Amino acid sequence: MSALAHGMRMDAALPADVPAMENSQALMQADGLCRLFGPEQGCQDISFTLYPGEVLGLVGESGSGKSTLLSTLSGRLPPDRGRVRYRDGADWVDLYATGEGRRRALLRTQWGFVEQNPRDGLRMPVSAGANIGERLMAQGARHYGRLRQSALDWLRHVEIDISRIDDTPNAFSGGMQQRLQIARNLVSGPRLVFMDEPTGGLDVSVQARILDLLRKLVRELDLSVILVTHDLAVARLLADRLMVMRRSRIVEAGLTDQILDDPQHPYTQLLVSSILRV
Amino acid sequence: MDAILEVSGLAKKFVLHQPRPTVLDVLENVNFEISPGECLVLSGPSGAGKSTLLRLLYGNYLASSGSIRVRHGQGWLELVGAEPRRVLAARRHTLGYVSQFLRVIPRVTALDIVMEPALLRGYAKKAAQAKAEALLSRLDIPEKLWSLAPGAFSGGEQQRVNIARSFMVFWPVLLLDEPTASLDDKNRQIVLELIEEAKAAGSAIVGIFHDAHALDAVASRLLHMKNEGDSPHAP
Ligand SMILES: Nc1ncnc2c1ncn2[C@@H]1O[C@H](COP(=O)(O)OP(=O)(O)OP(=O)(O)O)[C@@H](O)[C@H]1O
Ligand SMILES: Nc1ncnc2c1ncn2[C@@H]1O[C@H](COP(=O)(O)OP(=O)(O)OP(=O)(O)O)[C@@H](O)[C@H]1O
Ligand SMILES: [Mg+2]
Ligand SMILES: [Mg+2]
Numbered sequence: 103m104s105a106l107a108h109g110m111r112m113d114a115a116l117p118a119d120v121p122a123m124e125n126s127q128a129l130m131q132a133d134g135l136c137r138l139f140g141p142e143q144g145c146q147d148i149s150f151t152l153y154p155g156e157v158l159g160l161v162g163e164s165g166s167g168k169s170t171l172l173s174t175l176s177g178r179l180p181p182d183r184g185r186v187r188y189r190d191g192a193d194w195v196d197l198y199a200t201g202e203g204r205r206r207a208l209l210r211t212q213w214g215f216v217e218q219n220p221r222d223g224l225r226m227p228v229s230a231g232a233n234i235g236e237r238l239m240a241q242g243a244r245h246y247g248r249l250r251q252s253a254l255d256w257l258r259h260v261e262i263d264i265s266r267i268d269d270t271p272n273a274f275s276g277g278m279q280q281r282l283q284i285a286r287n288l289v290s291g292p293r294l295v296f297m298d299e300p301t302g303g304l305d306v307s308v309q310a311r312i313l314d315l316l317r318k319l320v321r322e323l324d325l326s327v328i329l330v331t332h333d334l335a336v337a338r339l340l341a342d343r344l345m346v347m348r349r350s351r352i353v354e355a356g357l358t359d360q361i362l363d364d365p366q367h368p369y370t371q372l373l374v375s376s377i378l379r380v
Numbered sequence: 381m382d383a384i385l386e387v388s389g390l391a392k393k394f395v396l397h398q399p400r401p402t403v404l405d406v407l408e409n410v411n412f413e414i415s416p417g418e419c420l421v422l423s424g425p426s427g428a429g430k431s432t433l434l435r436l437l438y439g440n441y442l443a444s445s446g447s448i449r450v451r452h453g454q455g456w457l458e459l460v461g462a463e464p465r466r467v468l469a470a471r472r473h474t475l476g477y478v479s480q481f482l483r484v485i486p487r488v489t490a491l492d493i494v495m496e497p498a499l500l501r502g503y504a505k506k507a508a509q510a511k512a513e514a515l516l517s518r519l520d521i522p523e524k525l526w527s528l529a530p531g532a533f534s535g536g537e538q539q540r541v542n543i544a545r546s547f548m549v550f551w552p553v554l555l556l557d558e559p560t561a562s563l564d565d566k567n568r569q570i571v572l573e574l575i576e577e578a579k580a581a582g583s584a585i586v587g588i589f590h591d592a593h594a595l596d597a598v599a600s601r602l603l604h605m606k607n608e609g610d611s612p613h614a615p
Contacts, residue, residue, distance in 0.1 A: 310486035368397035
């Protein structure tokens with residue numbers, strides 16, 4: 103039998119041709135979001151829909167409002183106008199109209215936030231194992247043996263030597279700290295993870311390793327991600343679609359490779375042409 | 381056989397704002413349709429817009445106007461103006477594309493690159509790996525390279541990894557941009573065989589082939605493309 107006929111047979115065995123993501127319900131929706139610190143400083147007129155399993159990249163120059171938008175979307179910074187809705191099971195939760203308790207619960211159980219500086223996202227005085235276990239404990243896990251087992255599993259996942267489980271992250275390199283922060287966020291099985299320049303402060307070879315890890319985890323866990331990066335190569339590697347921000351507004355949005363290979367807006371063309379090749 | 385891809389009134393112009401405003405009218409009023417088992421070859425001089433047309437069909441370039449309809453799953457998908465997630469779903473299940481160069485990802489091995497399209501469709505890892513190894517062998521990639529990242533491979537080896545990847549799964553529509561360009565005769569012959577097998581299995585192929593031998597071997601029909609004549613102009 104030829105290789106291709108074999109391929110056909112494998113195809114025929116597939117349950118459905120159309121993947122879940124394509125017809126699934128939205129996970130998050132932003133309508134007319136606006137948070138300004140000054141004229142064109144912050145974010146305004148932001149509307150979009152995010153679907154389960156999508157990785158959305160926010161790109162644009164320094165000061166364009168990427169971090170402000172991410173904070174507003176993730177429940178950390180109330181908007182001046184507009185709203186963010188998140189689908190929790192069958193319910194739509196209006197993020198800033200709902201109570202503080204519900205918002206915190208979402209943050210703890212369904213969302214993760216990977217900070218650019220791992221020191222902001224880790225608890226530096228406690229061990230690597232405790233850093234990973236913390237969110238599980240916040241969700242009610244108490245069994246010591248099981249917490250320890252999850253910590254070991256996740257250290258392995260993010261390629262940190264398990265003999266380091268009782269060390270505090272102070273003793274880790276920047277790349278290890280970042281991988282620990284990723285483990286700490288993903289251990290509790292979030293559906294949506296926010297990341298602000300997750301490889302920003304790291305050198306290139308360390309970056310490559312973390313990007314490879316993120317790529318695998320996003321796919322394995324079917325995560326939705328909103329990722330801020332100024333690095334278009336990182337965006338190309340991780341994001342399904344992009345929103346290009348400039349002076350607080352989205353100037354162009356679409357499929358990642360289309361935005362990078364056939365940019366339409368003058369600003370995007372400038373952004374893409376100012377780097378060598380992505 | 382019923383068409384699987386229908387293109388009508390398709391136009392593409394590039395409006396470049398850098399370094400000075402320029403408009404390139406590359407494609408105007410392109411019309412064709414293609415059915416399973418056919419191979420449509422795009423011919424025409426350099427700069428006629430052959431690669432541009434393939435990229436439009438893949439959703440990599442944005443059409444200026446017109447329609448690209450592809451049969452996907454149970455229905456038809458209009459690619460022009462489609463949401464990103466719809467285009468991505470079509471790429472996972474319906475539209476295969478072989479670029480002229482492999483996009484190397486740091487730390488990802490040749491074997492993983494080749495297996496990926498199958499894993500994205502949910503194949504078991506073991507089946508995917510067996511198939512990937514068979515293709516890599518068939519395309520004459522030495523076994524000791526399989527577990528290395530192709531960054532340091534030769535141009536021809538990279539291209540063969542790229543080809544192995546695109547023949548991992550069955551594609552209802554397969555877009556080929558000079559797949560035989562950097563290959564020696566023996567490997568070119570293997571690629572032509574793979575294309576014939578894909579046609580026989582029911583793929584509809586749209587391809588660009590520079591060498592006449594390859595073209596004669598696989599083409600069912602030709603689409604002649606000529607330069608639109610317009611030189612770049614100000615908007
Ligand atoms: N808390 C704040 N108070 C006052 N101004 C702020 C505050 N936060 C952000 N800004 C201003 O809003 C604008 C957008 O800042 P933001 O941090 O969102 O940019 P960014 O796109 O993330 O930039 P970078 O790539 O440099 O991180 C900037 O002009 C910034 O100075
Ligand atoms: N992303 C792009 N931005 C701007 N112009 C582009 C872009 N891609 C292609 N073009 C232009 O479109 C025209 C057609 O290019 P294309 O690559 O489609 O030609 P081709 O027929 O494939 O030629 P060849 O046989 O040399 O590969 C050229 O003038 C090219 O410069
Ligand atoms: Mg920022
Ligand atoms: Mg070309």
